[in-house]
Amino acid sequence: MTYTASVVGGSGFTGGELLRLLDGHPEIDLAQATSRSKANKTVGHQHPNLRHLDLRFSSPEDLESVDVLFAATPHGVSMEQIDRFRDAADTVVDLSADFRLDSAAQYDEWYDGHARPELLAESEYALPELNRENLAGADLIASGGCNATATILGLLPLFEHDVLSGDERIVVDVKVGSSEGGAGGGEASSHPERSGVVRPYAPTGHRHEAEIQQFLGVDVSFTVHAVEMTRGASATCHVFPDGPVSKGDLWGAYRGSYEDEPFVELVAGGGGVYRYPEPKAVAGTNRAEVGFEPDPGNERLVVFSAIDNMMKGSAGQAVHAANVALGIEETAGLEFQGLHPVGAP
Numbered sequence: 007m008t009y010t011a012s013v014v015g016g017s018g019f020t021g022g023e024l025l026r027l028l029d030g031h032p033e034i035d036l037a038q039a040t041s042r043s044k045a046n047k048t049v050g051h052q053h054p055n056l057r058h059l060d061l062r063f064s065s066p067e068d069l070e071s072v073d074v075l076f077a078a079t080p081h082g083v084s085m086e087q088i089d090r091f092r093d094a095a096d097t098v099v100d101l102s103a104d105f106r107l108d109s110a111a112q113y114d115e116w117y118d119g120h121a122r123p124e125l126l127a128e129s130e131y132a133l134p135e136l137n138r139e140n141l142a143g144a145d146l147i148a149s150g151g152c153n154a155t156a157t158i159l160g161l162l163p164l165f166e167h168d169v170l171s172g173d174e175r176i177v178v179d180v181k182v183g184s185s186e187g188g189a190g191g192g193e194a195s196s197h198p199e200r201s202g203v204v205r206p207y208a209p210t211g212h213r214h215e216a217e218i219q220q221f222l223g224v225d226v227s228f229t230v231h232a233v234e235m236t237r238g239a240s241a242t243c244h245v246f247p248d249g250p251v252s253k254g255d256l257w258g259a260y261r262g263s264y265e266d267e268p269f270v271e272l273v274a275g276g277g278g279v280y281r282y283p284e285p286k287a288v289a290g291t292n293r294a295e296v297g298f299e300p301d302p303g304n305e306r307l308v309v310f311s312a313i314d315n316m317m318k319g320s321a322g323q324a325v326h327a328a329n330v331a332l333g334i335e336e337t338a339g340l341e342f343q344g345l346h347p348v349g350a351p
Contacts, residue, residue: 011076013028013036014075014077014091015040015041015066015080016041016049017052017063019189020316021078022052022055023316023320024101027321028325032338034339038069039061039063071094073095074098074332076328077098078321080102081102081103083102084098084102085120085125092145097145099132099328099331100148100149101320101321103117106151106216108127129148130147133159133323135162141327141330144327145331147327149320149323152214155294156239156315157228157241158218159270159294159296161224161245161309163263164307169247169259172222174246175227176226176227178242178244182231183315184235186232200232200234203232205232207231207232208228210229214230226243237290238289238312238315239312239315240312242310246307251307256307260272260274268337269337270296271295273310274297274298283311285314286348286350288314288318289345291317292322292325293343293344294312295312296310
């Protein structure tokens, strides 16, 4: 069976990634791409890697009827337009923060409130490694934040396999590329300002903390740095367990959680140049690399994870979740394994 799909907000970075993935998807036909600012222009005008597509951006006011609609819109748009989106498609996958959290109280605390809080209980978090069972047949799906995705994937096995109880101190430092700011990232994301920096732009209170708290049930001390890469999110988690944890305990937990996952690879101190998770190694892919190193002298565990923020942290996660929801082979349209060597992602 072949499904039809549209991408609302197709002119942005994440929208372009969705278009790239859906163009190569064996069971989804790309029917429409919308853009308010680029209406009537060809997709290739905005995304030069997609010049071969015989498709023009249409107005978001003129939605076609499709099986699945991907909304790559800024925060606040989907909650206002959700009825239109659901009228146009049986399944809606939102890539903004509009439906990631469970309650209106969380949106009051972390965002600016919510226009449709009654729908929050209906939405399913898109990360299959965390929420696969609930995604099957879901019709409202919320793709996770890239920083939260990297952190959750790094820490999840420690909770799934009772290495941690949730009372431990956890400090998370995330380094992220400029594409996180979107196509309109502003002065801080311009090349002269971004080049050469390791800039803490969210030392405390980053909104993605809310997702980590919700899905892992733990508070973390969380800081995000902007660094000079285009793609990528790299999380280093410093975990201080209540008792000793061996490397064998860690291998058992991480293999137990990820051995059968198609898009998670364990990279934990092996040989070669890339001994730990590296964003450059997963650029353009839906893969996540996860690794760890115990530090018994300081009673600490160091956990590393690396993703492409626009793929596993956004568009790739959204397509993966849609595959699960629609009953399609999970890896369909997501088989690209990356390139090596490659320049800065």
